Every structure is written in structure tokens, then in C-alpha cells.
Amino acid sequence: MHELSVCTGLVELLEEQAEVQGFNRVKALWVEIGQLSCIEPEALCFSFESAARDSVAEGAALNIEQAPGQAECLECRASFEALERYAQCPECGSFRLNILGGEELRIKELEVI
Amino acid sequence: MCTYCGCGQPDAHLHHHSHDHEHGADEGSRHIKIEMDILSRNNAFARANRDYFAQQGIFALNLVSSPGSGKTTLLVRTIETLRLSAAVIEGDQQTSLDAERIRQTGVPVQQINTGKGCHLDAHMVGHAVEALAPAAPGVLFIENVGNLVCPAAFDLGEAHKVVILSVTEGEDKPLKYADMFHAADLMIINKIDLLPHVDFNVGRCIEYARRINPDIEVLQLSATTGDGIEAWMEWIRTRAAAFVETAQKAAG
Numbered sequence: 001m002h003e004l005s006v007c008t009g010l011v012e013l014l015e016e017q018a019e020v021q022g023f024n025r026v027k028a029l030w031v032e033i034g035q036l037s038c039i040e041p042e043a044l045c046f047s048f049e050s051a052a053r054d055s056v057a058e059g060a061a062l063n064i065e066q067a068p069g070q071a072e073c074l075e076c077r078a079s080f081e082a083l084e085r086y087a088q089c090p091e092c093g094s095f096r097l098n099i100l101g102g103e104e105l106r107i108k109e110l111e112v113i
Numbered sequence: 114m115c116t117y118c119g120c121g122q123p124d125a126h127l128h129h130h131s132h133d134h135e136h137g138a139d140e141g142s143r144h145i146k147i148e149m150d151i152l153s154r155n156n157a158f159a160r161a162n163r164d165y166f167a168q169q170g171i172f173a174l175n176l177v178s179s180p181g182s183g184k185t186t187l188l189v190r191t192i193e194t195l196r197l198s199a200a201v202i203e204g205d206q207q208t209s210l211d212a213e214r215i216r217q218t219g220v221p222v223q224q225i226n227t228g229k230g231c232h233l234d235a236h237m238v239g240h241a242v243e244a245l246a247p248a249a250p251g252v253l254f255i256e257n258v259g260n261l262v263c264p265a266a267f268d269l270g271e272a273h274k275v276v277i278l279s280v281t282e283g284e285d286k287p288l289k290y291a292d293m294f295h296a297a298d299l300m301i302i303n304k305i306d307l308l309p310h311v312d313f314n315v316g317r318c319i320e321y322a323r324r325i326n327p328d329i330e331v332l333q334l335s336a337t338t339g340d341g342i343e344a345w346m347e348w349i350r351t352r353a354a355a356f357v358e359t360a361q362k363a364a365g
Contacts, residue, residue: 002232002263009154017147027142031151038266038292074327085291086324095324105151113142 007051023112069102158235162270170250180259198251
């Protein structure tokens with residue numbers, strides 16, 4: 001359940017941003033979570049609510065956008081969508097991949113008051 | 114389930130990457146576009162640790178594994194055999210039992226109890242390093258909480274993550290816990306003295322690990338009998354020497 005400590009870090013970032021950007025409360029935030037990242041969106045939502053309590057983000061709506069896993073085959077250079085880290089190249093069957101996308105853990109946008 | 118989604122669609126908090134709707138602002142609120150890594154606080158602490166290790170010539174290894182892989186036994190054997198200046202940070206949810214085992218080898222050790230936490234983070238490690246004041250140049254072993262999931266996401270500022278897998282576990286663990294094997298530079302297959310008694314295919318295990326991480330290095334050893342330990346010593350000595358040399362050059 002590292003999602004809880006990820007959320008604690010996320011709330012600390014929001015507290016910092018409140019000072020830097022001069023706002024009092026986060027109403028909503030949009031985050032991008034890659035499909036190949038170590039974060040389970042459901043667990044993140046669940047943890048965020050408790051991590052945000054008594055902070056600038058208490059009650060904020062957390063919107064998660066999932067970025068698909070993108071891989072390039074190191075053998076035949078085919079590009080394809082990878083659902084897992086151990087995905088197999090659909091063209092040549094190789095497991096040797098370069099992961100190009102899907103590892104994101106990013107805050108994209110805030111709605112603040 | 115998240116009940117706070119603002120989009121008003123069932124399961125809308127899991128909507129896909131591209132947006133076809135605008136996030137309209139209510140009166141009095143404003144939108145701020147930012148690009149910020151969610152782990153950036155941990156990563157900033159990790160950078161500070163890494164800078165400190167580089168300045169001091171402290172070669173830090175982050176040892177990760179499941180509970181029961183033999184990490185502490187391996188660490189004790191390593192310290193006794195290595196004959197380099199070493200220090201240890203021990204991470205466990207509870208107790209200082211492992212730190213006691215390390216202390217008996219005579220090297221400085223700092224215990225971190227994470228309580229309910231399932232991993233070490235860079236902030237905890239920074240404070241432990243302050244308290245420990247490891248001799249420099251030297252090797253710092255950070256024994257993470259026994260867990261193949263969570264520690265993968267948290268950079269501590271180490272030079273390398275080393276994942277330890279014992280032959281009493283499944284050979285398919287690299288596939289099941291792909292994030293960790295992807296993040297590690299070296300996989301140690303431990304307890305090879307038990308291979309005649311267990312159904313563990315070493316070749317298949319290595320093949321699985323390289324599916325996840327084509328560049329991962331592999332060592333096979335037994336911390337109990339000492340088989341294969343010399344190659345592990347060589348791995349540490351070579352990299353620690355190069356690390357310290359780089360640090361000294363940078364320091365002029």
C-alpha cells in the first residue's frame with residue numbers, strides 16, 4: 001500500500017503549491033498515472049481521501065487519467081501498446097523492449113480557490 | 114471506490130488519456146496547469162542523498178527482496194568477507210532484531226522502523242545517514258523492508274538497487290513483481306545450496322528477469338555456505354572503487 005505514502009507526498013506538494021501560487025484550497029486536481037507505473041488508480045483514490053484530510057486538498061476531486069504503456073521492440077523496432085512490463089513484441093515475439101510511455105506519475109492541473 | 118470524481122460519469126475517475134471535455138471552472142476558482150512528478154518530494158531528498166554520497170565517496174546499495182530471502186544473513190556474510198569500510202541502515206516495520214545481528218559484526222548500524230510503512234523513503238534515509246555518519250570512503254548497505262512491491266518506487270539516492278531472490282521462492286517472481294526487477298541493476302539468486310531439494314529452474318528465472326530488464330546482472334550464491342560469495346565481493350569492490358575514484362576526481 002505505497003499509494004498512501006504517495007498520496008501523503010502528493011498532499012505535501014499541494015501544500016507547497018498553495019504557498020507558491022497563493023491559493024487557499026484545491027477543489028479538484030488532474031493527475032496522469034501510467035499503466036506501467038507502480039500505482040493502482042483505485043488504491044490512489046482511496047488513499048487520497050484520508051491523506052488530504054485537514055489539508056488544502058481536503059475534499060478535492062481527484063481525477064485520474066491513465067496513460068497507456070508504449071513500447072518499442074529492441075530487436076525489430078516495432079512500436080506497440082504494452083499492457084505489462086513483460087509484454088511480447090507482436091511482430092517478432094521478442095521480450096526485449098524499450099518502454100517509451102506509461103510510467104508517468106504526474107500532476108497536470110489544479111482547480112483552486 | 115473514489116466518490117469524488119467531478120466528471121459525473123460512472124467510473125469516470127478512470128477515464129482515458131485524451132480529453133474531449135473541458136474542465137470548466139466554477140465562479141471564484143481558477144485552473145492552474147502544472148507538470149510535476151508526484152514523487153518529486155521523495156526524488157528531491159534522494160538527489161540530496163546521492164549528492165552527499167558522491168561528495169563523500171560513499172557507495173550505497175539498496176538491498177530489496179521478499180521477507181525471508183536471506184538478506185540479513187547475506188549482509189552479515191558480506192560484511193565479514195568484504196574487508197572494506199562498511200556501514201548499514203536497517204529498515205524493518207518493527208523490532209531491531211536485524212540491527213542487532215549486524216551490530217555483532219562490529220560495523221556501525223542504524224535501525225529505521227517504518228511502523229505501518231511498507232518501504233524506506235529518501236527522507237528517512239537522509240536522517241539515518243546523519244545519525245550514522247558512515248565512514249567515507251566506504252560502502253553503505255541499506256537493507257530495505259522485506260517487500261517486492263513498494264520499495265521499487267522510492268529512490269533512496271543509492272548507486273544500485275540489488276534484488277535478492279532465494280531458490281525457495283518461485284522462479285516466476287521477476288514476472289510477478291516486474292517493477293522491482295525492472296528497477297534493479299543486479300539480481301542475486303540466494304540459497305543455491307538448497308537447489309537439489311527444490312523445484313527451481315535457475316535458467317528460467319534468469320530468462321524471466323531479462324524479459325523485464327534486459328541489462329540486469331545476475332549472481333548465484335549461498336550466504337550460508339559461502340558458495341559464490343567471492344563473485345559478489347568482486348562486484349562490490351570493482352564498482353565501489355570506480356565510484357570512489359570518480360568522487361575523488363570531482364573533489365579535485
